[in-house]
Amino acid sequence: MQPLAGIRILEFDGLGPVTFAGMMLADLGAEVLRLTRSASAGAAVFDEVGGAVLHRARSAVPVDLKSSADRDRVLALAAGADAVIEGFRPGVMERLGYGPEALQAANPRLVFGRVTGWGQDGPLADQVGHDLNYIGLSGVLHAMGSADRPPTPPLNLVGDYGGGAMLLVVGVLAALVEARTTGRGRVVDAAMTDGAALLGGLFHALRGQGLWSDRRGVNLLDGGAPFYRCYACRDGGFVAVAALEPRFYAALLAGLALDPAEAPQHDVAAWPALAARFEALFLERDRDDWASRFAGTEACVTPVLSLTEAALHPHNRARGTFHDGLPAPAPRFDGARPVPPDAGVGLSLDEAVAQWSVPG
DSSP: OOTTTTOEEEEEOOSTHHHHHHHHHHHTTOEEEEEEEOGGGOOOGGGGSSHHHHTTTSEEEEEOTTOHHHHHHHHHHHHTOSEEEEOOOTTHHHHHTOSHHHHHHHOTTOEEEEEESSOSSSTTTTSOOOHHHHHHHHSSGGGSSOTTSOOOOOTTIIIIIIIIIIHHHHHHHHHHHHHHHHSOOOEEEEEHHHHHHHHTHHHHHHHHTTOOOSSTTOSTTTTOSTTEEEEEOTTSOEEEEEOOSHHHHHHHHHHTTOOGGGSOTTOGGGHHHHHHHHHHHHTTSOHHHHHHHHTTSSSOEEEOOOHHHHTTOHHHHHHTOEETTEEOOOSOSTTOOOOOOOOOOBOOHHHHHHHSOOOO
16 A cells, blocks of 8 residues: 555646656555546646546546536535645636635635645746756756856756745645644645755755855866766767776776776866866777776766667666556555556546535
8 A cells, every 4th residue: 555545635737847756656666636628628738648647546637626516526526625736827726716815714624735836926937937047047057058158957857846846746745644633634835946956965065165156067066077977988878987886986997997096086177178088988898898998887978868778778677667657656565566557547526526525
């Protein structure tokens, strides 16, 4: 049994972080109903995003949020829910009649989780944006990429999923624990700008100690250090090198047949020349040749795998990290290998209300 078994959550369907948060909560055992846009409500675009991974493990219930009849039934579902999650722009849920005040009036213990880019208040709260905008304002985007190029978009992992979805899940779980004691729900305001800034906490700490520069590509963990970056190989593949500790660095030099006296690790002025030396050496072999050469050593050199290759790697196969080529739920509990829950079914709103009556 998963830890959130018995928890009921209404997910107002959306894009990006709220979808990922719904998947996480369902993977952890919560019973999640995903309220999708009905045909009468217009676009079906939300049903096309997420697919077999992000929409797994919960039933889809078409709803016209502007219909008074549907509204009464959604309020009935909220009365029996432990939490609601939504990702609309500030004020939208209130205008539709589904804001925290309305839903918590019917269910005082309801946790109301909201995730947006800019947050529920502040000068930019009503402005449009996407992941790249939010992490740009947080300061973390500036630190990503090469020194001589514009910052590199880190997919949409830092804003949408790290700073948004994951912190929404943390906030909802914390509020659920409190609600069990107090009988009162909280409103969780998860902003991607806040979350991305928080994820950058280590680098603020390092900068405060004089150990991090605002110059991109010259620091220990941003690709500036020759022993913590990726290198191209002869066949066009890449290896990831993360030999931070001295003994790991020594193992790296041994694998590259370099004399430690000619490659001091922390001579920052010599880093560019040392990186060029490493680049030339890694180009002499194919990626998997290097992976074999460093296998079983402490050099922290591993192949950079594609999405397809990752599902086939022996470690990931042994761990069950992927299931049928798709990411499996994480984390696992008591060492049990997580198995993706069965795909959710389609329910009508009436069926959902009948199935999901208020707990007695």
